[in-house]
Amino acid sequence: xxxxxxxxxxxxxxxxxxxxxxxxxxxxxxxxxxxxxxxxxxxxxxxxxxxxxxxxxxxxxxxxxxxxxxxxxxxxxxxxxxxxxxxxxxxxxxxxxxxxxxxxxxxxxxxxxxxxxxxxxxxxxxxxxxxxxxxxxxxxxxxxxxxxxxxxxxxx
Numbered sequence: 280x281x282x283x284x285x286x287x288x289x290x291x292x293x294x295x296x297x298x299x300x301x302x303x304x305x306x307x308x309x310x311x312x313x314x315x316x317x318x319x320x321x322x323x324x325x326x327x328x329x330x331x332x333x334x335x336x337x338x339x340x341x342x343x344x345x346x347x348x349x350x351x352x353x354x355x356x357x358x359x360x361x362x363x364x365x366x367x368x369x370x371x372x373x374x375x376x377x378x379x380x381x382x383x384x385x386x387x388x389x390x391x392x393x394x395x396x397x398x399x400x401x402x403x404x405x406x407x408x409x410x411x412x413x414x415x416x417x418x419x420x421x422x423x424x425x426x427x428x429x430x431x432x433x434x435x
Contacts, residue, residue, distance in 0.1 A: 338357070340417075341417030342417040367385070367397040
């Protein structure tokens with residue numbers, strides 16, 4: 280609080296904000312009344328649905344056989360169940376070293392479950408860089424299938 284300047288600050292605040300920004304509010308009201316926001320939402324939903332489909336297709340193409348991908352009802356994250364022998368914590372560590380970010384399954388469980396799952400963000404605008412990153416994670420997944428898994432409950 281402004282202490283001894285309290286009254287002065289209150290007077291200045293009142294003089295600067297005694298009225299609402301009417302033109303801005305009117306513009307927003309027209310935009311909402313004419314369906315602009317609904318149109319924007321439809322376009323965003325279409326964009327994110329397409330990104331999710333592209334990401335799912337690339338996972339199906341690049342990851343090992345037996346990989347399952349969810350089809351979520353909302354959001355932009357794909358839950359990927361990896362084949363037996365692929366540990367998501369190891370995958371996370373090696374993907375991170377390769378410059379790719381993903382979320383290993385155990386961080387979504389208080390009891391350390393879901394070591395065979397990972398979460399991928401599909402809301403990133405599609406580019407060759409995204410495609411290459413998913414391909415790289417698929418390659419790492421394949422290489423992990425032939426290695427022994429770390430002890431359960433261990434991050435390293």
